[in-house]
Amino acid sequence: MCGMPQQQPERSSPRGGAARRRPDASMSLLTNVMEHSLDDGYAQAAARRGAVGSSRLPTALSGRLWLAAGLVLAAIVVTLGAVQAQHSAPTEAKERQKLIDRVQSETKSADALQKNVDALRDTVSAEQRAALRNTGDAGRAALLELLAGGTPVQGPGVRMVVDDAKEASVGNTGGPRESSGFADTGRVRDRDMQRVVNGLWASGAEAITVNGQRLTALSAIRAAGDAILVDNKPLAPPYTVLAIGDGERLSKAFQDSADGQYLQVLKDDYGIRASITVQDRLHLAAAPSLTVRYATPVPGNTKADSAANGKGSK
Numbered sequence: 001m002c003g004m005p006q007q008q009p010e011r012s013s014p015r016g017g018a019a020r021r022r023p024d025a026s027m028s029l030l031t032n033v034m035e036h037s038l039d040d041g042y043a044q045a046a047a048r049r050g051a052v053g054s055s056r057l058p059t060a061l062s063g064r065l066w067l068a069a070g071l072v073l074a075a076i077v078v079t080l081g082a083v084q085a086q087h088s089a090p091t092e093a094k095e096r097q098k099l100i101d102r103v104q105s106e107t108k109s110a111d112a113l114q115k116n117v118d119a120l121r122d123t124v125s126a127e128q129r130a131a132l133r134n135t136g137d138a139g140r141a142a143l144l145e146l147l148a149g150g151t152p153v154q155g156p157g158v159r160m161v162v163d164d165a166k167e168a169s170v171g172n173t174g175g176p177r178e179s180s181g182f183a184d185t186g187r188v189r190d191r192d193m194q195r196v197v198n199g200l201w202a203s204g205a206e207a208i209t210v211n212g213q214r215l216t217a218l219s220a221i222r223a224a225g226d227a228i229l230v231d232n233k234p235l236a237p238p239y240t241v242l243a244i245g246d247g248e249r250l251s252k253a254f255q256d257s258a259d260g261q262y263l264q265v266l267k268d269d270y271g272i273r274a275s276i277t278v279q280d281r282l283h284l285a286a287a288p289s290l291t292v293r294y295a296t297p298v299p300g301n302t303k304a305d306s307a308a309n310g311k312g313s314k
Contacts, residue, residue: 149214155245155282156246159277160275162188162237163239188228189223199262200254205244
């Protein structure tokens, strides 16, 4: 027994006597993907390209002629576009400069006309004073001219600056400017300026200007888009309101009024910026134009006639 060779233990072989299975046989799909990352179709196409050649240019003479014609046409189009752009740029610049020169020229003409209007107004005022000096109505005419805004004024008063919010964002719902037509924002509107001006008049202001525009009894504050118009002249924020009157009393009366409280709500809820300061001396220009209107009694008004007759009989 000692001399007999030791018998090796028997090992189980795969079914059917096949070869030994690989440890990663269960992951054949992943192994195939890793070992063959390039798809067979792509590999075949690459092989064909290598056999034919990497150049995609046509080999036939007609194909090369068409290619050359296409390149020449593209070069012509690009050249013409560059030349046209080079010629149009100076033309646009010239047109723009012409518009700028025209605006400046019209502005100078308007300024000259305004100076002429001011000179003629001064001449007419002097003639009126000279004509009324002998009749004793000079003081009354000067007072009427002052009240109508036809003459410059100066004196103590208040200076108010009203400006849009830093960010004109949507404000809180409700509030004094609640409307159904459009959303309330941090912009100053025409009706806001109307309330500010009316509040100053009611508080005792004797003369008012908004951004240099003198207000009269016939002045209108309206809106055109986002712009505020004063007597049909557009103004840009900030809006500076100057009012002649007793400064301390005028400031306190306005802030205590309903319009002053309205402005305070706009500041608190919508971020609109507003400030009012008392000034010792303000200079307000005259209204640029005045429209004179006359009131006449309506003939045949029995009530007015009877009232006048009754007063006369008494």
